[in-house]
Amino acid sequence: MRDLGITPIRVELPFRLNHVNCFMAEGIDGWTVIDTGLNNDYTRELWEEQIGTKEISDLLLTHYHPDHFGHAGSLQKKTGAKVSMSKTDALAGLSSWQDEVIETIPANYRACGIPEDKSIQMTENTAGFQDLVFPLPEVDRYFKEGESVVIGRYEYEVIFTPGHSDGMVCFYNKEQNVLFSADHILPKITPNISYWFHGDENPLKTYYQSLEKMKELDAELVIPSHHQPFYGANKRIDELMKHHNERLEETLDTVTEGRTVYEACEQLFKRPLTVHETRFAVGETLAHLEFLRHSGDCGRRKEGEQWIYQRA
Numbered sequence: 001m002r003d004l005g006i007t008p009i010r011v012e013l014p015f016r017l018n019h020v021n022c023f024m025a026e027g028i029d030g031w032t033v034i035d036t037g038l039n040n041d042y043t044r045e046l047w048e049e050q051i052g053t054k055e056i057s058d059l060l061l062t063h064y065h066p067d068h069f070g071h072a073g074s075l076q077k078k079t080g081a082k083v084s085m086s087k088t089d090a091l092a093g094l095s096s097w098q099d100e101v102i103e104t105i106p107a108n109y110r111a112c113g114i115p116e117d118k119s120i121q122m123t124e125n126t127a128g129f130q131d132l133v134f135p136l137p138e139v140d141r142y143f144k145e146g147e148s149v150v151i152g153r154y155e156y157e158v159i160f161t162p163g164h165s166d167g168m169v170c171f172y173n174k175e176q177n178v179l180f181s182a183d184h185i186l187p188k189i190t191p192n193i194s195y196w197f198h199g200d201e202n203p204l205k206t207y208y209q210s211l212e213k214m215k216e217l218d219a220e221l222v223i224p225s226h227h228q229p230f231y232g233a234n235k236r237i238d239e240l241m242k243h244h245n246e247r248l249e250e251t252l253d254t255v256t257e258g259r260t261v262y263e264a265c266e267q268l269f270k271r272p273l274t275v276h277e278t279r280f281a282v283g284e285t286l287a288h289l290e291f292l293r294h295s296g297d298c299g300r301r302k303e304g305e306q307w308i309y310q311r312a
Contacts, residue, residue: 001223004178005152008223009050011037013067015276017189020067021225023180024050025152030057032151033081034171034180035225036071038132043071051079059137060149061085062182062225063165064093066129073135084149086160087142088167092199094139097130101198108197112282113260113306121275122282143169156180161214163207164191166199172217179219179233184210187222187230190243194283195290204244204291211237244288251288255298258310261286 001008001023009022023034031054037043056079061069064085076083085093095101105126109119148155149171156171161184171180183191193207200206219233230236247268254267265278265285273281289309292298298311 001229004154004173004176009046011043011046011067013038016274017226019226021223021227022068023151023223026054027057027150027152030055030081032056032058032060033075034060034151035062035068035182036075037068038066038070039074039134040070040132044074047071047075055079056081059083060151060171061089061093061137062170062180063168064089064096065165065183066133068182068225069093069137070129070133072137073133076137077135082140083137084141084143085139086167086169088162089165090139090142090167092166093133094136097126097133102127102130104197109282110305111261111307112286113262114282115262118275118278122279125275125279151180159214159217161210162200163193163203163210166203166206168210170214172219174217177218177220179214179217179222181219181222181224181233183225184214185222185233185236185240186224186226187236188227190240192280192284193244193287194280195286196283202290202294204287205294208241208244211241248288248292251285252292252297252311255289255292255309256311258308260306260308261289264289264309 005025007024009024011020011022013019020037022036025032033056059072059081061072072083105123106119143158145160147158154173156173159170159172161168161170164183168182168184170182170184193204195203215234215237220231222233223229254264265282268285269281293300298309301308
């Protein structure tokens, strides 16, 4: 990435997915930072070392998830940098960890058939991110699709790629055929596509559409937010779409007799999961079930407080 004038910053995370790739690039008016990591002591010390006496002019946020957005508010306060992100994810980032939103989670988990003790743990896990994202940033500018931003030595086109989050953006330079793919395309794992009880009603369908849109670029070098850069965006896109197609078939088979979301999730995710991972597994199961429901391949009915999904 040296040829692009960009410095990668590996920020460690306390999860199984144990890091996020952030980036720094020197510009005419100061340094640009892409994404920030969580707002914890480790991240604060890391950025203190990386920034030193550098003047940070811009923070570009690819999406609102805590490992990308969490330290933005603190870093903005320290540096006075201008924060840019999509309007959709700016609004999501400013609302998702508020108490009134977190208080709605238990009722949604009951509808999914999640046992009460596990529901409490999962809700507490979500609430635990409040300390890792506050203070929230003040977003100065909303990205517009197709606009150009200077990152290092080149201009990049802002491309909206919703799916992993409703307002995800990637950055693409045609001259070098290089793509900063954020969490939209990852080399070793499939990005989590979840339904979160708000926002996009069919995020997996949206993700498919974003992958098709990205395929038109046929990017050569892909720089993701997790793991190492790799070559061949379209090959990886084909693999991701194949994975989700297979997962949809598995999900449909799972609800042949009718199941709650949690029952389907337990069938689809066989390995032991942490509470944090269970939240994402439930969200991903729901995204696949809702895709199937919208396509008419399965139905959903209410039995008491619980949703029951069943193959059509």
